Amino acid sequence: MPDFYGTEVASRLMLGTAQYPSPSVLAEAFRASAAGIATVSVRREAGGEQAGQDFWRLIQDLGVAVLPNTAGCHSVREAVTTAQMARELFDTNWIKLEVIGHSDTLQPDPFGLVDAAAQLIEDGFDVFPYCTEDLVLCERLIEVGCKVLMPWGAPIGTGMGLNNIYGLRSLRAHFPDVPLVVDAGLGLPSHVAQAMELGYDAVLLNTAVAKAGDPVAMAKAFALAVEAGALAAQADPMDARDMAVPSTPVLGKAIL
Amino acid sequence: MKIIVNGEPIETETPTLEALLVKLGKGDAKVATSLNETFVPNTRRAEQCLKDGDRVEIVAPRQGG
Numbered sequence: 001m002p003d004f005y006g007t008e009v010a011s012r013l014m015l016g017t018a019q020y021p022s023p024s025v026l027a028e029a030f031r032a033s034a035a036g037i038a039t040v041s042v043r044r045e046a047g048g049e050q051a052g053q054d055f056w057r058l059i060q061d062l063g064v065a066v067l068p069n070t071a072g073c074h075s076v077r078e079a080v081t082t083a084q085m086a087r088e089l090f091d092t093n094w095i096k097l098e099v100i101g102h103s104d105t106l107q108p109d110p111f112g113l114v115d116a117a118a119q120l121i122e123d124g125f126d127v128f129p130y131c132t133e134d135l136v137l138c139e140r141l142i143e144v145g146c147k148v149l150m151p152w153g154a155p156i157g158t159g160m161g162l163n164n165i166y167g168l169r170s171l172r173a174h175f176p177d178v179p180l181v182v183d184a185g186l187g188l189p190s191h192v193a194q195a196m197e198l199g200y201d202a203v204l205l206n207t208a209v210a211k212a213g214d215p216v217a218m219a220k221a222f223a224l225a226v227e228a229g230a231l232a233a234q235a236d237p238m239d240a241r242d243m244a245v246p247s248t249p250v251l252g253k254a255i256l
Numbered sequence: 257m258k259i260i261v262n263g264e265p266i267e268t269e270t271p272t273l274e275a276l277l278v279k280l281g282k283g284d285a286k287v288a289t290s291l292n293e294t295f296v297p298n299t300r301r302a303e304q305c306l307k308d309g310d311r312v313e314i315v316a317p318r319q320g321g
Contacts, residue, residue, distance in 0.1 A: 052316025
């Protein structure tokens with residue numbers, strides 16, 4: 001099972017908490033997914049609203065580790081201050097660091113990401129950087145002290161799956177000992193199985209479960225896919241070939 | 257004095273960040289704060305004075321992906 005900053009997590013599935021039809025469906029989906037980590041955010045609370053307090057109680061009842069994010073931050077300053085507020089609110093050094101560089105694709109800003117990661121690690125944070133599969137960026141993130149990498153599968157919320165298999169495979173090969181998590185863009189259990197088959201340590205998804213017609217059933221489907229993919233990776237899959245090779249013995253075939 | 261709280265201008269005479277939170281009914285709430293884009297830990301809210309034009313952010317736990 002994956003180890004993030006010295007904490008072993010009992011599941012390879014990390015699940016977001018946004019966009020569910022109701023808090024009870026959220027809780028039920030989490031139970032069905034057996035996810036070990038829940039991602040959360042910090043946001044303004046309007047007037048006398050108590051939604052944040054109610055949500056916090058719900059999350060505590062899930063009994064999972066909490067990974068706050070800096071979603072929506074476009075600058076290093078915003079991301080660092082948001083991370084500091086999240087650390088106090090959720091009482092954890094873990095932070096899923098998002099520094100968004102492009103509004104249409106929500107692509108991470110690689111330059112701001114490295115800068116913010118360096119500042120936060122210096123300040124004692126355990127940074128989970130939401131990044132692209134760019135090898136040079138990932139090397140820089142490791143250099144500044146990141147001990148986990150979270151490359152995107154595809155842009156957030158698109159459900160397109162793994163857009164760059166070659167890049168993700170390269171990343172796995174270059175960083176055999178760094179926990180790698182495919183984060184974002186996963187739409188189907190088959191995408192998740194594929195990520196695990198590439199040897200990734202975990203996946204993080206949200207919309208694919210929350211926006212499914214039946215989020216609880218979909219959560220279970222993702223849990224099964226994670227397990228299947230991880231087991232396949234451990235079982236050393238065969239290499240693909242260009243030419244057909246008969247599986248039934250040729251020797252002994254009747255000559256007719 | 258006029259300050260901005262979560263993007264909304266308000267008139268207040270509360271001298272500190274802590275006093276502002278109490279006035280807004282969030283004295284005991286699970287919230288985090290920043291002043292002029294800089295994080296203010298809960299242990300420093302009582303000594304954090306407010307002045308005209310300050311920008312305060314008060315955030316709470318929320319759903320996220």
